[in-house]
Amino acid sequence: MSRAGKIARRTFLIGSAAIAGGVAFGVVMYKRPHENPLLSGLAEGEAALTPYVRITPQGITLITPRADLGQGAYNVQAVLIAEELDVTLDQVAVDPGPPSPAYYNTALSHDSAPFASTDDSFMAETTRAVLDAPMKFMGIQITGGSTTVPDGWEKLRHAGAVARETLKAAAASQTGMNTADLRTENGAVILPDGTRLPYTDLAATAAQIAPVEDVALRDPVDWRLIGQDMQRLDIVAKSTGTQTYGIDTRLEGMLYAAVRTNPRQGGAMHSHDAAQAETMRGVHRIVPITGGVGVLADNTWRAMQAVNAIGIDWDPNASYPENMEAHWQALSDSFTEANRDSRFRDDGDVDTALQGADTVQAEYRAPYLAHAPLEPVNATVLVTDTRVDVWTGTQIPRFVQQNVADITGHDTDDVHVHVQMMGGSFGHRLEDTVVRQAAELALAVKGTPVNLTLSREEDMAHDYPRQIAMARGRGAVANGQVTACDLGIAMPSVITSQMGRQGLPIAGPDLQIVAGAWDQPFAIPDYRVTGYRAKGLAPISSWRSVGASSNGFFHDSFLDELIHAAGADPLEERLRLCNHAPSRKVLEAVGDMSNWDAPLPQGTGRGVAYCLSFGTPCAEVVEVTDTPGGIRIDKVFVAAEVGRVVDPVNFENQVQGGVIWGLGHAIMAEITYADGQAEQQNFDSFPFMRLYQCPDIAVRGLENADTVHGVGEPPVPPAAPALANAIFAATGKRLREMPFNKYMDFI
Incomplete structure (x- = not known):
């Protein structure tokens, strides 16, 4: 059965179970949390107290899985975790984390319910809860719909509180003291005599105990961060030109790519003549891709110059009206x-x-x-026999992971998506065409990373x-x-x-x-x-x-x-x-x-x-x-x-x-x-x-x-x-x- 068929069938079963309201298996499975994706990569002495908090002897990392498109998503997610974890933002690093169903979006399904957001009736609330079930079971990890804060408001604060209380439990285990006698402050557990036990010193012990899940969130009167004016984590880098984006990815031995595809969306390429392009300076290889052709070269400019020198015979037919008068007429009709x-x-x-x-x-x-984000759309892909690595800005990392696996023939778990900071999106990064194209190109030169950057013209023609x-x-x-x-x-x-x-x-x-x-x-x-x-x-x-x-x-x-x-x-x-x-x-x-x-x-x-x-x-x-x-x-x-x-x-x-x-x-x-x-x-x-x-x-x-x-x-x-x-x-x-x-x- 195809992936789409599996998802459709699964969605139906989950929805039916939730609507019935009494199927014990469905209820139990829905309540069961997804596996913590951070646990598999831990070294000795490191702790992943929740999917959002990783602590090692070297430092504290907060996982911020909603993509940052320039809207400050990493900062706001870090604030929600840090508020309850009792750390300051200068004490932590942030990381978008790996693609994982654990990071499914709990708020995105609410706009899919046929009830106005002002409707808080029993039927409306029940339907929203029902729609959340397939989102969780399918692990839909998407950034969009203005859901970063609604999705994380309870979830991320709870994750911070769980980590805080687990660290207190670790301190109690080390000292023999009662957890109720301990408090936290600025990244440390404080003993009754004022002794500070930094969280980083407690990581090894915390890794050996079960997370403390029964936690209470702090009263708003005790908030230190939420509601306060603050400087975002990325402001200094962006103000000094040192912020790195997906387009800045550089790997040893990397080739640079440019592509041309049929300017009529979805159209095919019948044939191409690359004789002139093959002789141009810096060109490494010409590679046909879905709907067009790509050039691999020693820098982006040369790749773009070469791909534009290729003679191409395009499919002349579009699957939509050719001119605007017909588009407007279709709407009118x-x-x-x-x-x-x-x-x-x-x-x-x-x-x-x-x-x-x-x-x-x-x-x-x-x-x-058009979306027209300022950062040109790009992706870097490295394909080897055993794994694939993808560096790109994306709002749909799990879709990227699956689609690249389909192209390269690897297992999904062997595709590693490294989500990058984005210079704008406005919805553009909910698409992954550029990643699929980069994967096709990288598959042709296994073992060599390929950095594909679309020209502005190519991007806008195919947006x-x-x-x-x-x-x-x-x-x-x-x-x-x-x-x-x-x-x-x-x-x-x-x-x-x-x-x-x-x-x-x-x-x-x-x-x-x-x-x-x-x-x-x-x-x-x-x-x-x-x-x-x-x-x-x-x-x-x-x-x-x-x-x-x-x-x-x-x-x-x-x-x-x-x-x-x-x-x-x-x-x-x-x-x-x-x-x-x-x-x-x-x-x-x-x-x-x-x-x-x-x-x-x-x-x-x-x-x-x-x-x-x-x-x-x-x-x-x-x-x-x-x-x-x-x-x-x-x-x-x-x-x-x-x-x-x-x-x-x-x-x-x-x-x-x-x-x-x-x-x-x-x-x-x-x-x-x-x-x-x-x-x-x-x-x-x-x-x-x-x-x-x-x-x-x-x-x-x-x-x-x-x-x-x-x-x-x-x-x-x-x-x-x-x-x-x-x-x-x-x-x-x-x-x-x-x-x-x-x-x-x-x-």
Whole structure:
């Protein structure tokens, strides 16, 4: 049976057992922890007290398995462990650890449940628990969905506490004292007389005793790190140019590689002529790979020059429309009952409410968008007869491990993935095409490490972009209030496309088609959101905030149009409609921050937008000025509810980065196809927001919710609608399609 078949069958069995609620075997297996992956590599005198804490006589290492893409994931994970372990960050090293099912993501499945994150009913909570079972049994180790903090909030603190109490037990064993008489401080167990026993001196003893699992987490009043301003572990290295990334991997005897594959995604290479390339300086070997060809040379530049000198006959046919007009037409044609994917929101009687009413109607469009991380995409692979080593930045290390094993013929356990710091991702590193290509090349030169770096042009031509999407809204107002809203959204399935490349079958509706729209906490009497699955379009992947990245624009822009038609105040009507207390506080906070009711000069506009995504309510107010040269973005105010702010400095940076990301792409970026090929292949044709265009961004983190949520993605969805709403307030012109610079200038 194929791996996908095994997973599908296993998922069904686990899900059935969990739903039944009384299958003893399933319950026992679910509660059983995964094997600690650190135990197999320990030397004498070393201890792996949990999968997250390794202590040797030389030092303390904290395992931080959620990938760091530049968002500070290593630091925040280390903080959560260190808070309970009772160490300071300068006393520890961090390591992403090996791929292991022990590091499965406990939070990622929650967004897969067809319940709004505001729904805490028994059925919703039970379903979320059920969905966690296959994640654990399959050991899905993924970084994404703004889950690093939600996933680690309890888990990592518990790991730190277990290690702390186990070290106290080791000290009690060595000294004959009662554990209750011992305490810990700054990496040491403190005896009643003040004697300090460093954790490193206790490692050998701790390795011989069972971990103390019955532990209590510390009261927040005793926290030393959580909630405090801090300097991230990587700041000095990044500020001095000494931080190493995957692209910096250097191994003895390494060859450097470049590739060219069919510019039409998924297309084949019929033939190639490498005669000229073979004679070029530094070229070691020409190697055909899936969909194209690679060059191995003595440096990256020479490899890239040589691969571009190869004459190639490509398959001329793409599996999707060749031009953008056909892409948009496919979306338009998807608004049919036959293509309906979901209707999770259907309050009241929308059809009756809109009959005979003076309706508001609008259509919105959002284009494909590239990921375009600043660090060029890369991977280094060394294949020998007995093992394979992979050095790369990745958010899916266990998928990488399995896929490389499939290519090289090694057992999965013999593939060792060394996860590297990444210079950006935005969802790109949820794909592993570059690793597969590097593995093919390395297999051709066994015993020699191969470093593959994609040119910017090759990367952008073969990126799996953000989904293209279209929305159509109809609504009604009465007596100064919004009374009906009917929003249909058409887009291809992100999850089916992305997981299909990993061999995982996905059944049922794709919640990302309506994410950031169907689950918004507004009590409109007649309220419906329908998702339509568009088929036959370009392959796509997760892009920062996924479905909500476009749906936030669709939903809030149309809501703003309805509010304007009702003659109501944009903020006050959102507050009136909002039926979720934490979200109301977010809207109130952003109104307070922006001094919403204050008058503005002529030609200046203020727009508000709200989106609940990844469980995090986020509201933004944008202020703009209509100048003779174009629109100037002056200020942005952001409020988000995350339950707990672990690191206030990093929280502010994450939110500001999300706003800049959202605004920049809304203004000026898109990927278009002609002759089946992506037309934008570098930053000159896919521009970002410039420093001089960046507004002042004020941030406020709220801590009123009962649960902890992430903030890496939620600031993105409200940015575009807040800007569009502000532009309407300043100019009277509605923008319903991104990028906005198709319709007006920006300075």
